[in-house]
Amino acid sequence: MTRTLFHSGRVFDGTGSPIAQADVVIEDGRIVDVGAGLDGDVGVDASGLTLLPGLFDCHVHVTGSGLDLPTRLEQPFSYQFYAAMANLAATLDCGITTARDAEGADLGVQLALERGLIQGPRLQISISMISQTGGHGDGWRASGNHFLYGLPYPGRPDGIADGPDEVRRKVRELLRAGAEVIKVCTTGGVLSPRDDPRHRQFSPEELAVIVEEAAAQGRAVMAHATSPAGVKNAVRAGARSIEHGTILDDASIEMMVEAGTWLVPTLSAGHSLLAMADQGMRISPNALAKAREMTGVHRESVARAYAAGVKIAMGTDSGVTPHGENLLELRLMHEAGMKPEDVLAAATSSSAGLLGVADDRGTIAPGKRADLVLVDRDPYDLADLKSAIVAVYQDGARVRG
Known part of the structure; x- marks a missing residue:
């Protein structure tokens, strides 16, 4: 299976914890790793972007x-x-x-x-x-x-x-x-x-x-x-x-x-x-x-x-x-x-x-579905967050952007 690496970006993991610099690896529609210095077969450059859960x-x-x-x-x-x-x-x-x-x-x-x-x-x-x-x-x-x-x-x-x-x-x-x-x-x-x-x-x-x-x-x-x-x-x-x-x-x-x-x-x-x-x-x-x-x-x-x-x-x-x-x-x-x-x-x-789906989605964590949203500005700026959306993924497949 192809490992897709989102690298060089920031992550809001969905829990309310502070946004942090991190890589995210997805494979077969699931998140398999979150951390620093990860690798993958295909790269998505998230420089200047923030990754959110779907x-x-x-x-x-x-x-x-x-x-x-x-x-x-x-x-x-x-x-x-x-x-x-x-x-x-x-x-x-x-x-x-x-x-x-x-x-x-x-x-x-x-x-x-x-x-x-x-x-x-x-x-x-x-x-x-x-x-x-x-x-x-x-x-x-x-x-x-x-x-x-x-x-x-x-x-x-x-x-x-x-x-x-x-x-x-x-x-x-x-x-x-x-x-x-x-x-x-x-x-x-x-x-x-x-x-x-x-x-x-x-x-x-x-x-x-x-x-x-x-x-x-x-x-x-x-x-x-x-x-x-x-x-x-x-x-x-x-x-x-x-x-x-x-x-x-x-x-x-x-x-x-x-x-x-x-x-x-x-x-x-x-x-x-x-x-x-x-x-x-x-x-x-x-x-x-x-x-x-x-x-x-x-x-x-x-x-x-x-x-x-x-x-x-x-x-x-x-x-x-x-x-x-x-x-x-x-x-x-x-x-x-x-x-x-x-x-x-x-x-x-x-x-x-x-x-009732918290075991399956809602946060960026290993084992969760790779439902993800990439935004190109601080996601805490909620005035018009839709305009900041660069891409949307469901089960790791890019469906928007």
Whole structure:
């Protein structure tokens, strides 16, 4: 096998340790050595460059392409899958080599990636998000019409369920369809038409059943939760991560620290929603009002969670926000008070821990997959890290640059 040597550059290993001068050797898609004075069969001159582990985005919607409802209503059903190809490619352009889809992508999208039919990050899928009637995932409108985030079909079951028996069956349907993580809405949301982000959704009994059924097949639960009541219920039930965490009080933060629950902030969501509205995109007035109310509070919540020691993983809500702008989240995390090294660790080793793949990727260390990103400036400068990307590697193969 050919040994490829990245030499004369610097390395951020993903743990948050200081950037250091080092060589990296990869062979057969894996990292085999990290250190000084190494050798290889083929050399990559990394002079003036820094090598990072492949980045993660733990909250994307690859079949979604924005919030313009009239445009989406005019698109044929199958358009979303062709759009997903472009969205996945745009995500890979950002140096993101692993992602978790938070609703939308089905087993077919994942298999197309795994078998090389399309190119993009490795994808962990949730397929549909479980929501109560009238909850964040219920697309019922006051007109009587329904507009869901994604229409159900054989590969993507409808996510609406009420009561312990129905939610148990819904988890089983999603697992049967190939879900690797179960997503549940424990509060209202910004974009949903008839609920309030501050209100809790699903009872503790329903949430306990969801977590129990997922755990029975070795799967974790990710909880859309934007307010303390929903966060607390999700943590008590055993959810592995809180998505958004828009409003966090001291008690919910303390519970997350004690339980080891991850926070996936998705600061990009509110930021980009307001930016798109300013640019003239047609957005529901109700959703826009909720976004304006929540954006500043969200940043404060993330700052307090970080200061308290909550584990943080990177996620953007791309699909709601534009694909290909994923690394904006890094800048927003830094602006919320996170140190640059901790931001990069959140996008690498911490995200790998959340997704349960830390033994396989997320750091630059012997035995890990050779998912790597080369950048041509100090990676702690997070203002526009995407523009600094020189090359992206998956399993040692150069896929960008």
